[in-house]
Structures are given as C-alpha cells and as structure tokens.
Amino acid sequence: DGGITQSPKYLFRKEGQNVTLSCEQNLNHDAMYWYRQDPGQGLRLIYYSQIVNDFQKGDIAEGYSVSREKKESFPLTVTSAQKNPTAFYLCASSTRGADTGELFFGEGSRLTVL
Amino acid sequence: SQKIEQNSEALNIQEGKTATLTCNYTNYSPAYLQWYRQDPGRGPVFLLLIRENEKEKRKERLKVTFDTTLKQSLFHITASQPADSATYLCAHNTGTASKLTFGTGTRLQVTL
Numbered sequence: 001d002g003g004i005t006q007s008p009k010y011l012f013r014k015e016g017q018n019v020t021l022s023c024e025q026n027l028n029h030d031a032m033y034w035y036r037q038d039p040g041q042g043l044r045l046i047y048y049s050q051i052v053n054d055f056q057k058g059d060i061a062e063g064y065s066v067s068r069e070k071k072e073s074f075p076l077t078v079t080s081a082q083k084n085p086t087a088f089y090l091c092a093s094s095t096r097g098a099d100t101g102e103l104f105f106g107e108g109s110r111l112t113v114l
Numbered sequence: 115s116q117k118i119e120q121n122s123e124a125l126n127i128q129e130g131k132t133a134t135l136t137c138n139y140t141n142y143s144p145a146y147l148q149w150y151r152q153d154p155g156r157g158p159v160f161l162l163l164i165r166e167n168e169k170e171k172r173k174e175r176l177k178v179t180f181d182t183t184l185k186q187s188l189f190h191i192t193a194s195q196p197a198d199s200a201t202y203l204c205a206h207n208t209g210t211a212s213k214l215t216f217g218t219g220t221r222l223q224v225t226l
Binding site: 004006035040041042043044045048058088090092101102103104105106107108110 | 160
C-alpha cells in the first residue's frame with residue numbers, strides 16, 4: 001500500500017538533545033512537508049521541499065533542520081535551539097505542480113521533552 | 115496577513131441530524147479551500163476541495179459551499195453518524211500548491 005510512514009510514533013528527549021524524526025513516502029510525490037500541531041492551534045508549517053536537494057523554510061523554521069537527499073525521505077531534526085519542542089509533528093506529501101495541493105499525511109510523531 | 119478561522123467550540127449533534135461547520139477567512143479570497151478530517155492522535159485525511167469559482171461540491175454525505183462574498187466556507191455532513199465524530203480542519207491556498215494554511219479545527223461529536 002502506498003503511503004507515508006513516520007517514526008517513531010512517540011519520542012522522549014532530554015533538554016539539550018537533538019532528535020531526528022523520520023518520514024518516508026512511497027507515493028512518488030515530489031513535494032514533502034513538516035507541520036507542527038499544538039493544542040488549540042492550527043497546523044503550522046516548519047519546512048517544505050518541492051524537489052530533491054532543495055527545501056524552504058516555513059513559518060516556524062527556527063530550531064529545526066531538514067534534508068532531502070532522496071525523493072522518498074524528508075527527515076526533520078529538532079535541535080536544542082528549539083525552545084518549546086514538545087508537540088505533535090506531522091509529515092505530509094503532495095504532487096508537485098498540482099494546483100490543488102491535496103496533502104497526504106503520515107500518522108504523526110509525538111515528541112515530549114522531559 | 116490572511117487568517118483562517120474555525121469555531122473552536124465543539125459541535126454536539128444528535129445522530130441523523132445534519133452537522134454544519136464553518137470556516138471563515140479574512141482579506142483576499144483563496145484560490146480554493148480544502149477540508150480534512152482528523153481523529154485523535156492521527157494524521158489528517160483529505161475530504162473535499164472547492165475552488166473559488168465553485169459554489170458547492172458534494173461527496174456522498176458531505177457537502178461543501180464557498181461564498182466569496184461572505185468569505186466563508188460551510189461543511190455539511192448529512193445523516194450524521196457517531197463514526198463522523200472527529201475534528202474537521204479547513205485549509206486554504208492562494209494558488210501556490212506548496213503551502214497550505216490550516217484553521218484550528220472544529221471538533222464534532224455525534225451522539226446516539
């Protein structure tokens with residue numbers, strides 16, 4: 001089955017540690033995205049990539065980093081510079097160039113900083 | 115800047131009734147609006163898209179309307195069922211498919 005796989009589903013981190021969230025898709029989509037979701041707030045865009053080896057900052061990129069070395073993979077690193085990293089992180093993909101931009105989401109990764 | 119607003123209060127309705135959720139936006143009219151369903155602890159799932167030149171879109175028991183004069187989209191679920199209980203998100207894009215802006219979502223609870 002085609003889809004997006006995020007791992008791990010739950011992650012605990014001590015303050016000062018970097019953590020990397022995995023996102024893999026087999027939908028052959030060019031575009032991939034990372035969103036953050038907090039209670040009472042809408043999904044906020046962290047980073048997005050429309051093509052391999054290229055990515056752009058979203059609305060809340062500070063304290064995060066990404067890479068896009070393969071079409072299928074778009075890992076997100078939450079660095080120690082992120083002041084409030086506890087959140088639900090969602091990865092998504094879409095067909096590049098489509099004017100509708102329907103997103104396909106993974107099941108999310110919940111990060112808790114202890 | 116453009117904002118997209120959904121009622122943050124939960125909507126409670128009885129099974130069999132029609133649920134109506136509202137999505138309002140400020141400033142300019144988006145090229146289209148999308149609606150997603152999200153269950154607790156899960157990723158959102160795409161439901162429907164409506165373009166600015168469309169008044170209404172239907173899919174099974176779902177109907178979406180788009181009123182550019184009121185700057186509003188309405189999302190209807192007819193003959194609602196307990197399985198429809200979830201949070202519904204609206205999102206808009208102004209033509210560039212790269213970035214969607216999401217509302218906070220409205221939680222729907224359908225009771226027997």
